[in-house]
Amino acid sequence: MDLSEMDPARIEEFQAQDHYLQERCPETLVLTYAIHWPGRQRETARGLRRTPFYHAFKANGAVYTEMQGWERPGWFAPEGVAPVHDYAFGKPSWFNHAQTEQKCARNGVVMIDYSMLGKHMVEGQDAENFLQRVFTNDVSMPDGRVTYSLMLNERGGIEGDVTIARHNKTCFMVMSAISHTRRNRDHLQRAILAGEDVIIRDVTSAYAVLALCGPLSRTVLETLVDISLSDWDFPSYSFQQFYIGHAPVFAQRLSFTGEMGWEIFVTPDFAEYVFEQLYQAGQVCDLRLAGGEALNALRIEKGFVHWGSDMAYTESPHQIGLDFACRPDKNTAFIGKAAYLARKAEAKGPFLCSVKLHQPDAMLHHNEPVLRDGAVVGFVTSGAFSALLGTAIGLCLIAPPAGTSGNKELEKGDFTVLVEGRAIPATVQRKAFVS
Amino acid sequence: MSASFPKQAQVVIIGGGIHGCSVAYHLAKNGWRDVVLLERKKLTSGTTWHAAGLVGQLQGSHATTAFASYGVELLREIEAETGLSPGFRQNGSISIALNQDRLSELKRKADFARLFGVEAAFIETDAIKERWPLMNAEGVLGGIYMPSDGSANPTDLTQALARGARINGAKIFENIKVETVLTSNGIVTGVVTDSGIITSEFVVNCAGMWARDLGQKNGVGVPLHACEHYYLVTEPIAGLPSDLPVLRSYCDGTYWKEDAGKLLFGFAHFHAKAWSKDGIPENFEFDSLPFVEDDVMEVLELAMERVPCLTEVGIRTFFNGPESYSHDGRFTLG
Ligand SMILES: Cc1cc2nc3c(=O)[nH]c(=O)nc-3n(C[C@H](O)[C@H](O)[C@H](O)COP(=O)(O)OP(=O)(O)OC[C@H]3O[C@@H](n4cnc5c(N)ncnc54)[C@H](O)[C@@H]3O)c2cc1C
Numbered sequence: 001m002d003l004s005e006m007d008p009a010r011i012e013e014f015q016a017q018d019h020y021l022q023e024r025c026p027e028t029l030v031l032t033y034a035i036h037w038p039g040r041q042r043e044t045a046r047g048l049r050r051t052p053f054y055h056a057f058k059a060n061g062a063v064y065t066e067m068q069g070w071e072r073p074g075w076f077a078p079e080g081v082a083p084v085h086d087y088a089f090g091k092p093s094w095f096n097h098a099q100t101e102q103k104c105a106r107n108g109v110v111m112i113d114y115s116m117l118g119k120h121m122v123e124g125q126d127a128e129n130f131l132q133r134v135f136t137n138d139v140s141m142p143d144g145r146v147t148y149s150l151m152l153n154e155r156g157g158i159e160g161d162v163t164i165a166r167h168n169k170t171c172f173m174v175m176s177a178i179s180h181t182r183r184n185r186d187h188l189q190r191a192i193l194a195g196e197d198v199i200i201r202d203v204t205s206a207y208a209v210l211a212l213c214g215p216l217s218r219t220v221l222e223t224l225v226d227i228s229l230s231d232w233d234f235p236s237y238s239f240q241q242f243y244i245g246h247a248p249v250f251a252q253r254l255s256f257t258g259e260m261g262w263e264i265f266v267t268p269d270f271a272e273y274v275f276e277q278l279y280q281a282g283q284v285c286d287l288r289l290a291g292g293e294a295l296n297a298l299r300i301e302k303g304f305v306h307w308g309s310d311m312a313y314t315e316s317p318h319q320i321g322l323d324f325a326c327r328p329d330k331n332t333a334f335i336g337k338a339a340y341l342a343r344k345a346e347a348k349g350p351f352l353c354s355v356k357l358h359q360p361d362a363m364l365h366h367n368e369p370v371l372r373d374g375a376v377v378g379f380v381t382s383g384a385f386s387a388l389l390g391t392a393i394g395l396c397l398i399a400p401p402a403g404t405s406g407n408k409e410l411e412k413g414d415f416t417v418l419v420e421g422r423a424i425p426a427t428v429q430r431k432a433f434v435s
Numbered sequence: 436m437s438a439s440f441p442k443q444a445q446v447v448i449i450g451g452g453i454h455g456c457s458v459a460y461h462l463a464k465n466g467w468r469d470v471v472l473l474e475r476k477k478l479t480s481g482t483t484w485h486a487a488g489l490v491g492q493l494q495g496s497h498a499t500t501a502f503a504s505y506g507v508e509l510l511r512e513i514e515a516e517t518g519l520s521p522g523f524r525q526n527g528s529i530s531i532a533l534n535q536d537r538l539s540e541l542k543r544k545a546d547f548a549r550l551f552g553v554e555a556a557f558i559e560t561d562a563i564k565e566r567w568p569l570m571n572a573e574g575v576l577g578g579i580y581m582p583s584d585g586s587a588n589p590t591d592l593t594q595a596l597a598r599g600a601r602i603n604g605a606k607i608f609e610n611i612k613v614e615t616v617l618t619s620n621g622i623v624t625g626v627v628t629d630s631g632i633i634t635s636e637f638v639v640n641c642a643g644m645w646a647r648d649l650g651q652k653n654g655v656g657v658p659l660h661a662c663e664h665y666y667l668v669t670e671p672i673a674g675l676p677s678d679l680p681v682l683r684s685y686c687d688g689t690y691w692k693e694d695a696g697k698l699l700f701g702f703a704h705f706h707a708k709a710w711s712k713d714g715i716p717e718n719f720e721f722d723s724l725p726f727v728e729d730d731v732m733e734v735l736e737l738a739m740e741r742v743p744c745l746t747e748v749g750i751r752t753f754f755n756g757p758e759s760y761s762h763d764g765r766f767t768l769g
Contacts, residue, residue: 003498006768008657015762016656018712021647024762025660026707031764033685033703035540036495089539367497369549376549418549420542421557 004312009183012068020045037087038365039074039293041065051115052208052271056279060289063094067178070116073291075101089420090363094293095385101294102387105257109214109282110290111275114263118181119204120174120188124197127170132332134191135164136317136340137325143168146237146252150317150325151187152336156343157313158320160184161305165239165252173203180307191335208271212278213261216285221262223281245277246270256295258302258434297384300393303354303432309366310352310381310395316343319397320352321430347406350378350397354432357392357417358425364392364417371423372401372413380417386433393433440630441606444471446637447626449613449649451478453486453589455641456596456607463603470605471635472597473628475612476720479593481643484721485756486589487666487701489681489690491528492553492581493544499766504551510587517602519595522588526680526693529563531570531578533686541579548581555581567682569672569698569742586681586692615652616640644759645715657767661710661757663724665731666701668694668752672744687737697751698742702734710757724755 014020023044031040048069057073058064063083065074075098077083086092104110122131131139137149146165153159160180165173176184181204192198212221218229227233227242234240239252247270255261266274279287303321305311311320317340328337355370364383369376378398386393400410410430416423445467448455451474459472474480492507494500510523532538548555558580564572566580597607616638617625625634640657642649650657679693688703710724731753739745761767 001498001501003768005496005498006766008767008769010765011656011658011762011767013656016647016650016658018647018660021658021660021762022709022712025658025760026662026704026709028760028762028764029662029664029707029758030704033688035536035685089536089543367547367550368543369546379550418546420539421546 002312002314004308007183009186010179012182014048014069035087038089039065040087041085045069047071049116051113052268053113053115053210053275056272056275057113057289062289062291065292067116068181070178072116072178073113073289074098075291075293076289089365090361091385098291098293098297099385099387101288101290102297104286104288105214105259105290105294105298106388107215109212109216109220109285109287110257110294111278111282111287112211112213112290112295114209114211115205115207115271116178117204117209117263118176118178118184119202119207120176120185121201121203122172122174122188123170123199123201125170126197127172129332130192130196130198131164131172131174132330132334134188134335135162136327136334136336137164138327138330139164139166139172140330141166144238144240146239146254148325150322151184152317152334152340153313154336154339155313156316156336156339158307158311158315158317158322159187159313161307161322161325163252163254177307206267207265208268210264210266210275210278211255211257211261212264213255213257213259215260216287217259217261220278220282220285220287224277244274247274247277249274256304257298258304259298293384296382297386297393300354300382300384300395301386301388301432301434303395305352305395306382310397315352315397316340318344318347319350349405349407349410350399351407351410351430352381353396353398353410353428353430355380355394355396355415355417356386356389356427356433357419358427360391362392362417362419362422362424364394364419368394369418370396370398370426370428371416371418372398372428374416374423389433396428398428439606440608441469441471441633442631443469444633444635445469446471446639447613447633447635448472448639448641449626450474450481450641450643450645451593451597451607451609452481452483452641452643453479453593453596454643455639456593456600458639458641459600459605459607460596460603463600463605468604469635470600471633472600472605472607473611473613473626474607474609477609478597478607479590480720481645482756482758483589483593483643485723485754487690487692487699488522488586488589489528489692490523490585490587491681491683492551492584493530493548493555493579495764497550500547500551500553504553507583507585510585510592513592513595513599517595517598519591519598521592521595523585523592524587524678525583525585526678527580527582528584528681528683529558529566529578529580530683530685531563532576533574533684534576537686538576545579553581554583555579566680569675569744570682571741571743580680584681613649616649618653644711644757646759648714658762659759659767661715661759663708663710663730663755664702664704664758665726665753665755666699667731667735667750667754669698669700669745670749670751671696672698672748684741687741688734689738689741691742700738700742702731704730705733706730724757726753726755730755
């Protein structure tokens, strides 16, 4: 059973201190009978962890939501709109603003504060070997390359997903989603063998990160740098060090929105300066700031997964469509390889799919049952409203039709999703809706 | 120190509340040898003895809902296995909505219950009124009825689990306090008690609101803190049916349960207080906390509107007990 939501490793040190608990725990009691809104925010113990862009983004309308003590922009209130994050099972008051941010990311260019990204340096003579063993993907790539990878347990289940940037043979940066930073660090730390020369350093707050993404992102960045940003010189999944104006930065070319984009790392001292440079340069392209709400919808459109929602240590990569991140053929066998291969061969479900409703008035948040020909076969793992498709979309874990195995016949049947007692007709497909 | 006090165990469970006894029962039943449970005072003397005993299966997540529906199964079977009745009454439950948003939430929860095969259906206000005649139906938009919910006696259930654990070979000791957990290179090796040391491969911290303090001694952060939590019990009400379903009115901040001819109703708090900020008193045992009228008035007024007979029948018990809550409303397990 997936108990990841209860994992003690979700708890950061500061969250187990008496003062924090004395503020937070009574609020938990108050909220037990309050409405469990999607995305409900805590009001106690807020404003604890702020990125170097906090004030700059706030001045531009950022409305903050919290994650592991971090304040991160949920959406941006245009001028004249109160920056109030209200809730609804349908459409909250800020719905249209977050939809606009989605459209800008797909058609223009947006900037997202990504500083909370968990960052661990893995260093030492044995760093490469260590990562080859712990991660499924191949990190013996050229220096300056980045890869998406999984770590598995001995049962072939997914213990976490990260991106890994190779600085050189003895130095890598491993990047985690905010909520799993501690979990992933613990996992890595435990995996170090006696005598292995590997040191793990948490550098999460040593770098601020801005994600510049959208089809016009290159046009904006080009005006500020001396290097070539062409596909040839700066391909996807690579990173380089360069200057933005006077500030030394390094950036990796990838984006959780699925658009062209760069994640720009800068030390906190230069952070606000870099923000100003990019923001000003972006004005000719109508650059907008975007928040977590828009990002969530954008990544679901692309079928990008979030550990803890769309998968956990119970699922094997073949169920989630993540075989591409597993390299059983590489020289070093990764942890869980045998179990992974066995599970892949067995091809048992449930499998992750994309789901889209046929009625624009129903919303998907999380956990809505998915029915095939009237029988429950799975549930929505993540949901959002897609500005591009004009309807609620989601990812869902569903079982193949009875008597079949593998995912070949997964899409067969008439699908509906239960939303507030109504069975809403839906499309379920293995491929993401936006490619 | 009794002669049979062990020096060694496969697993030591700290805390003889419902959680500790349940862990002991399940481990022993699943073939663990040398299961030892240590309780500083008497079984249930912490927070378990005073729980209102509601058994609700509409939980927020997959894991908690799966736990809760397994709990119902266990409640049905434990008497046959141990000869002790947990006082389980499967009277069903009705959750009512006073506004559209709450109705949406309840309907979404009923959808979710489908994933677990737990029956949950929309019920019209008239039908609710029929099942719950004491309720003032004004403003009620309908609700969700769950026939397999109910209530149990937390003390009896804990004793049943303890007996089940013993039948399967677990040893349970009362009046033994664990002082510290022993570790070597970050790995648990045993516990130090006020009656000696027990070495063990595993230690399970089931110390409820004491769990944080216990964890701290080993540098383990347990995100739990006790808060004050109330329920009230009326004087006997003539003709109160004993098969009355549990009623939950989240918007009013109350749940209602028939309790030996009286109504027990409990509380959501619009403001809540952390308790024992300076530590839990050493002698705490079957204790309750002082009743503060101001802390209940707001909810009590709503309660009297929802169940108007309260203005006539008196209230016999104002109960305030500690219960620990986590920082994010989730369990901590693993
Ligand atoms: C007013 C009220 C109403 C409630 N109503 C309900 C309800 O309707 N339904 C429901 O499901 N829940 C209800 N609860 C919650 C329920 O009471 C608790 O969740 C449950 O009792 C917790 O059990 P536990 O075993 O974790 O803790 P406890 O019962 O507190 O057990 C912990 C035990 O550990 C022992 N201990 C601590 N430290 C040590 C040590 N160092 N060495 C040895 N032993 C130690 C303590 O003495 C104690 O007995 C209610 C709570 C309150 C306050």
